[in-house]
Amino acid sequence: MSQRADEKGTWLFALPVLLVLLWTVVYPNASIIVGSFEHGLRSWRQFASSPTDIEALRTTLIISVGSVIASVAVGLPLAFLLTRVEFRGRRILSAVATLPAALPPLVGVVAFLFLYGESGVVTRGVQALLGLDHAPWTLNGAGAIIFVHAYTMYVYVFLFVSAGLERLDTSLDEAAAGLGASRSFRLRRVTLPLLTPAIAGSMLLVFMSALGSFSAPYIFGGGLRVLSTQIVASKLNGAMGLAYVETTVLAVGAIAALILLRWFERRRTYAVSSKGSVVRTRLHSRSARALAPIAGVILVVILVLPHAMVVLVAFARDGTWTTQVLPPEYTFDNFRRLATNSDLWVPIWNSVSMTAIATVLDIVVCLLAAYLLVLRRFRMRWLLATLVALPWAIPGTAIGLGLASTFDRTSLAGARVLLVGTFWILPLAYFVRGVPLVSSATEGSLRQMDPSLEDAARGLGASWWLTMRRVVLPASRPGLVAGAMLAAIAAVGEFVASIVLFTQANRPISMEILSQLRNFAFGTAAAFSVVLIALVLAITLIARWAEGRWSRAEAVVIQ
């Protein structure tokens, strides 16, 4: 097959994928930027001269940097501890270490309010223990938001650094030790430099997430202004031009971080030369051996507490919990209501079906994208690579606002379809948010495949379809399953874009939780949250089961 014919064949797949991504990712966000100039520079001047917006921008940056520092402070030592040190309880701790990532954003924030809020369980507990007549702290302002961010986002640092440490060859460290380098010298001159790309990459990821974070400032900002909530406030006041400017500023900041992240990722591949072998050291000193499990238990409790709190409130009788440390009365009513009122099933079903639709779309589009990125050479490769990573940087609020202002009418000339107010707008938003997760995971799997395998299959006369099915698909499978799992987990509890786009007919669980909270039905809201956590668990189990089934099927095929 000639080079030219090959490229032509590639375009057959590349064009639709590129068009879909341009249409759903770039177009809505471009129209936001265009919208910000609708009245010339007026909206921009308004933004620059508004003390509240400047304050919001400053607070956003402070919170993002604070979240990065806090996440590194928690995630880095934990990663070292769990990959490098053997101690009793290590397995349990590493099992729950990523738990915060599975807590849907709104649920996590509400759980924190119940735990550490001024009248929360932990707060009142400490108050009672110390005999104070005032709460020892308030969960308010920037500190509170950074606290919540640290809890959910340290997972990024932990995962990146753990992966880096797993790949790091401990023999390097041993060699340095053999040459007489002290422990701190080795840490400074061997381990940390090799980990720099992983640490920097995860820091940028935390920065991007914190920049666009919405639920924490929304629920207990307590009058604190950040850009993501300011966007919603401007939209509420009908100041769309200003909302577009705020969105543009936020997205540009995040995209800058993304570009840096990509740069660091490229550097990371240079750093890895061998597969690495990890040797866990055992603790020698007796005190350390005694302290490690205790510290481990405390960490596990802190990590599990928000989940436990949600479950507890789901069984508390609404309205009875006022000044006590723990809810005084318990009941099954909240779940009974959920089981018997068929109106309450609608949001659950909506979330499940919209997640399924979005995930299937993600799988199809991202499998093709990853295939094109890894195994095909064509001129627009860089564009595709940028497009699949872009939704990572664009905050959920911006994605929601972009879709809302683009697909609000049908216009053939403008390539617009009326989706606002229909069922399909939310699956579309979930699809867009899932693209980077599925494509990067799939790409990772495909990179581990020897590219000559595909050529070999084609050379032996296999059709494109057969090659795809028998070579490419099996090679991309682990990443595809993992990425689809992450995308489905994100979609089923999605809150930020949903709040901009949902309608009564397709309201997802997160919106139902918000509306139950609005009605002061904390128990019902918590019961819904438990359902959501159960769904996340179910998705994880399905992914594991699919992975297991597939690998077994594979074994049969190979035999």
Added chain:
Amino acid sequence: MPIRRRRVAQLVSAVLASLVVAACQRGPHRTVLTVYSPHGNDLLSFYEKEFEAAHPDIDVQSVDMGSQDIIDRLRSEKANPQADIWFGAPEEIFERAGREGLLAPYHPTWANAVPADSHDPNDLWYGTYLTPEVIGYNSQAVSDSAAPKDWDDVLDPKWKGKVLIRDPIASGSMRAIFGAIILRSIRDTGTPNQGYAWLKRLDAQTKEYTLNPTILYQKLGRQEGLITLFDMPDLAMLRDRYHIPVKYTIPASGTPLLVDAIALVKGAKHPAIARQYYEFVTSQRALLDAAERFYRIPVRTDIPADSLPPWIRAARDQIKPMPLDRAMLEQHLDEWMQYWDSHIRNSSR
């Protein structure tokens, strides 16, 4: 190979089945009437049941959200309106929606029973309830005799750091109270400065501006703060329905009375049913139900006084409506709130 093919077939059929079920679910058997309203689940589901009992072929779906959220939603859904009827929000917001072309006119059968200033001259909206603003307090922590009796009592040093305020920018009630304070200042001195000074002192008393009513209720019930300014029906509901220990006093010197209104949404999918619902929730009987169960004071003046529940008659004696210059409010309220937001909020802390 066969195993994998079966797996793929299973997966595909599962997805297809879920899509089909999803489609069926959205294909309703009854006509769906969508109501956007901030009035809360209790009142809404009460009317929902009554209306559906009278019209078995109609499925009323009430979407409960804040007044300001509703106008935002109507704006973004302008090309494809999802709501049929908009039930509840201060008239100021309806006024703006009317100007933006979001409402459809309707002349209700009881139009003559409403005072001229409580409806739109072009029939775009009509007043339904009168909502007095009151001072709420946690009744476990504050005795009735110690509770503030008037606006100025809230500034007493003993309440410093004990006042909770719902974020005033997003709240119709709070905007009304702040507006009334500024209007009082303009009436007395000709400038808003005295009003701003009052709000600054209130800011110094305030512990927190809560994002939404729920957090306000929770914090008030759990004694994170003891005093708040809010509307009467919501505080009464909090006490009766959710057993939060909250009571209220009606400010002695006078209080703003908000006119809460109703309107048809322009471009609605079911205008005829929407009109039926409009008439239904504003009928004498429905208004009496709302008064008895949900502490709503009807705007309609043709309801015989002796059929109204005793609390309304008592409240009517206690409530001294603050004179509100609506034209001035409409012209300047945004500007005042903007000034408050950038110069007064959190300035005393």
